[in-house]
Amino acid sequence: MKHLDLYMDGLKQLVIQIQNSPSQTRERQEAIVTLVEKILRPCSLFRCSLNSLDGVYLDIYQALQQYLYEDIALNFDKYRLINFPMETWVNELRTRVFQKVVNESILQQLALEIQRHQPLTKEWQYAFGVLTNLVLLSDKLLHKANIYSDIYEEAKNELWIWLYRNIHTYNPHKGKFTAWLNFRFDMILRQKYRVENYDPFIQKLNVRIIKNKYKLPNIIKNINQEKLNFWLTLEIKKLLPCIVSSKILLFLTVNFLISRLIITNPLAANSLLYEMVKQSLPAFIKLNNADDEIEKIPQLGSENSLSEQIREYLETDPHQLLQKHIRAYPEATFQFIVLKRLEGISWQELSNTLNIGIPALSNFFQRNLQKIAPEIRKYIQE
Amino acid sequence: MNEKQVIETAIKIMRHQIQTPFTFSVNLTQKSNKLAEKFCSYHSNLQKSEQVYFNTLAIYAVNHYLQCLGFKTNWKASNSYDVVMQSFIDIADLEVINHGKLECKVVLPNSEFVYIPQEVWMGRIGYIAVQLDEDLQTATLLGFTPKVATENLPLNQLRPLEEFPQYLQQVTPPIDLNEWFEDFVQQGWKTLESLIATQSSGSLNPCFKDNTCFSGEEIFKAVKRFEFENQSVLMLVALKPEEKEQISVRVRIYPDSENSCLPEYLKLAILSDSEKILKEVTSRRIDNFIQLPSFRCRSQESFKLQLSLDNIHFKESFFV
Numbered sequence: 194m195k196h197l198d199l200y201m202d203g204l205k206q207l208v209i210q211i212q213n214s215p216s217q218t219r220e221r222q223e224a225i226v227t228l229v230e231k232i233l234r235p236c237s238l239f240r241c242s243l244n245s246l247d248g249v250y251l252d253i254y255q256a257l258q259q260y261l262y263e264d265i266a267l268n269f270d271k272y273r274l275i276n277f278p279m280e281t282w283v284n285e286l287r288t289r290v291f292q293k294v295v296n297e298s299i300l301q302q303l304a305l306e307i308q309r310h311q312p313l314t315k316e317w318q319y320a321f322g323v324l325t326n327l328v329l330l331s332d333k334l335l336h337k338a339n340i341y342s343d344i345y346e347e348a349k350n351e352l353w354i355w356l357y358r359n360i361h362t363y364n365p366h367k368g369k370f371t372a373w374l375n376f377r378f379d380m381i382l383r384q385k386y387r388v389e390n391y392d393p394f395i396q397k398l399n400v401r402i403i404k405n406k407y408k409l410p411n412i413i414k415n416i417n418q419e420k421l422n423f424w425l426t427l428e429i430k431k432l433l434p435c436i437v438s439s440k441i442l443l444f445l446t447v448n449f450l451i452s453r454l455i456i457t458n459p460l461a462a463n464s465l466l467y468e469m470v471k472q473s474l475p476a477f478i479k480l481n482n483a484d485d486e487i488e489k490i491p492q493l494g495s496e497n498s499l500s501e502q503i504r505e506y507l508e509t510d511p512h513q514l515l516q517k518h519i520r521a522y523p524e525a526t527f528q529f530i531v532l533k534r535l536e537g538i539s540w541q542e543l544s545n546t547l548n549i550g551i552p553a554l555s556n557f558f559q560r561n562l563q564k565i566a567p568e569i570r571k572y573i574q575e
Numbered sequence: 576m577n578e579k580q581v582i583e584t585a586i587k588i589m590r591h592q593i594q595t596p597f598t599f600s601v602n603l604t605q606k607s608n609k610l611a612e613k614f615c616s617y618h619s620n621l622q623k624s625e626q627v628y629f630n631t632l633a634i635y636a637v638n639h640y641l642q643c644l645g646f647k648t649n650w651k652a653s654n655s656y657d658v659v660m661q662s663f664i665d666i667a668d669l670e671v672i673n674h675g676k677l678e679c680k681v682v683l684p685n686s687e688f689v690y691i692p693q694e695v696w697m698g699r700i701g702y703i704a705v706q707l708d709e710d711l712q713t714a715t716l717l718g719f720t721p722k723v724a725t726e727n728l729p730l731n732q733l734r735p736l737e738e739f740p741q742y743l744q745q746v747t748p749p750i751d752l753n754e755w756f757e758d759f760v761q762q763g764w765k766t767l768e769s770l771i772a773t774q775s776s777g778s779l780n781p782c783f784k785d786n787t788c789f790s791g792e793e794i795f796k797a798v799k800r801f802e803f804e805n806q807s808v809l810m811l812v813a814l815k816p817e818e819k820e821q822i823s824v825r826v827r828i829y830p831d832s833e834n835s836c837l838p839e840y841l842k843l844a845i846l847s848d849s850e851k852i853l854k855e856v857t858s859r860r861i862d863n864f865i866q867l868p869s870f871r872c873r874s875q876e877s878f879k880l881q882l883s884l885d886n887i888h889f890k891e892s893f894f895v
Contacts, residue, residue, distance in 0.1 A: 313644060313740035313741055313744065314740075315738070318597065318737050343604065346605070347606055350602050353639075353643055357642075357644065358645055400611075400615065402621065403621075403625045408709060411709055463622075467621055517757055520756045520820070531663070540692075540693065540694055550693070550874065551694060551696070552694075552696035552697045552875055553697065553820075553874050555694040555695070555696075556697035556751070558664070559660070560698075560751065562654075562659065570659070
């Protein structure tokens with residue numbers, strides 16, 4: 194089971210425990226304290242390997258803990274947890290508490306804490322981690338209408354780089370930390386909005402395949418057999434008429450087999466997954482993007498493909514640059530190695546043939562290719 | 576539960592959390608995706624395409640992290656930015672200016688290992704493990720290792736990320752001695768022949784003028800100048816190939832220019848990976864050169880030299 198599921202299950206059990214224990218009892222209070230602890234734990238806030246936690250961190254932690262405790266203790270019976278997914282409830286609760294607790298004074302204290310430390314020390318990195326996390330968890334950054342989320346995320350990354358480099362210029366006497374940070378954020382956002390002539394994101398076919406394949410093993414792994422059986426018995430009656438003609442049953446069987454295959458033979462599963470994803474992409478995507486694809490990857494499959502041109506250069510060695518060899522191995526010339534690699538010979542096989550270690554082979558190869566690559570590029574462009 | 580108990584619990588919790596490692600998360604923005612997409616469009620083989628895609632995302636994340644810390648990088652000059660190089664090697668290197676090449680390796684979700692192919696075992700100053708989340712929205716830097724000896728490194732053997740900035744600060748780009756045998760010396764170094772040819776004879780150490788004082792069997796000699804406050808000195812590294820891909824190395828320090836003697840108490844040392852002094856020589860007032868006993872170095876081995884005078888230290892790392 195996934196880490197997150199385990200975590201959520203743990204939370205759920207605590208919630209049930211609280212529901213079942215009468216208010217004002219010690220048992221209930223202890224369950225709430227444990228719940229508070231569990232909710233705060235994954236905020237990656239107090240992750241560090243420093244020996245002691247004190248000062249501003251302790252203050253923040255205690256404040257968070259107290260608010261969270263109060264919120265749960267006071268409002269617990271009002272929560273309608275039954276109709277509410279656990280994850281949403283926890284996230285909302287967490288955001289609410291962070292917004293309440295993380296105030297200007299805390300952020301300012303943290304900024305000053307960073308300034309106290311020598312850059313790049315553990316303490317400095319740690320304080321930065323807490324500060325940026327708090328800003329995000331308490332949702333302090335400026336929001337703007339009409340900003341695409343891509344641009345917004347991009348701007349956030351830029352803001353962090355700027356913050357790391359300019360934190361020493363923050364002066365609490367001149368203004369609030371959030372205002373100081375958002376002033377810069379606004380500038381970055383405006384600039385991005387102007388510069389990036391936004392063009393709706395059209396995902397390329399290859400990328401789509403790669404991304405889907407990346408996610409597929411997880412989806413498959415998460416379909417456990419128990420759920421599958423349950424689902425089958427429940428749904429099969431309704432679906433029976435169309436199952437024969439549809440692919441649903443086939444899909445489920447394949448899923449089950451693949452989940453086995455992933456464990457027993459990852460390599461075979463890998464190529465199978467590619468095929469599945471390719472097949473599962475709706476045909477219209479292929480058609481819609483066909484022109485675009487061809488335009489963007491002109492060499493694909495054609496005689497003039499990039500690898501063909503490179504091969505031509507490497508076979509003919511027009512500038513006599515490929516004859517350098519590995520020290521003490523005159524037969525291991527760059528040309529020999531590169532042509533073998535083009536034939537699809539693996540580094541391991543090549544290493545066995547020449548009796549030279551892969552690291553030494555590859556190091557020689559990288560150095561020489563780096564020097565020759567500009568020549569190859571020139572040759573291809575001609 | 577009273578306030579005191581709450582605080583006690585809080586401290587208990589924090590003790591527990593102290594054991595969770597420090598990591599660094601990076602948003603994988605559209606820009607990073609576009610670049611990854613552009614690169615993988617050059618490779619018609621899906622497996623290669625996939626490899627390039629994830630490598631690019633990992634490098635993007637490390638690059639962002641280093642920018643936050645104020646290190647200058649040059650991704651465009653790195654091999655991983657070259658589609659030809661990508662097609663031959665599973666490469667994810669990132670050049671950190673003045674420090675050397677880092678390899679940024681992807682860790683798949685739920686994996687307990689980071690895969691570091693032998694193709695990238697040499698010429699790197701370190702490896703950073705980057706975990707991508709299931710939606711490819713966030714990359715998390717988990718930790719690093721300065722060296723590898725296995726292709727599948729368990730994640731629990733990584734060094735904590737919080738130690739990385741200070742590690743990187745003290746690293747210099749390692750000198751690849753294999754290149755010397757291919758008639759290429761790195762920036763800052765000069766072959767002895769070219770030094771003798773270009774230096775006007777007046778400012779050259781008399782030792783170098785008649786080649787006899789270090790006539791050995793070494794076939795390759797190169798020098799680098801180190802400037803101390805009052806005097807500069809020359810480090811001479813002489814190499815000789817031995818059987819079984821080994822080379823023998825001799826290191827000497829000479830006074831630069833016409834000074835016939837070295838400054839007193841100049842120290843030349845060979846260091847271990849953990850920077851411990853393995854062997855050291857110190858100059859006396861009358862020394863016109865100092866040297867370390869010649870030593871042998873096998874393929875894939877590295878060594879580190881340190882030159883110090885008073886409180887000024889220079890370090891140089893080499894590998895074969």
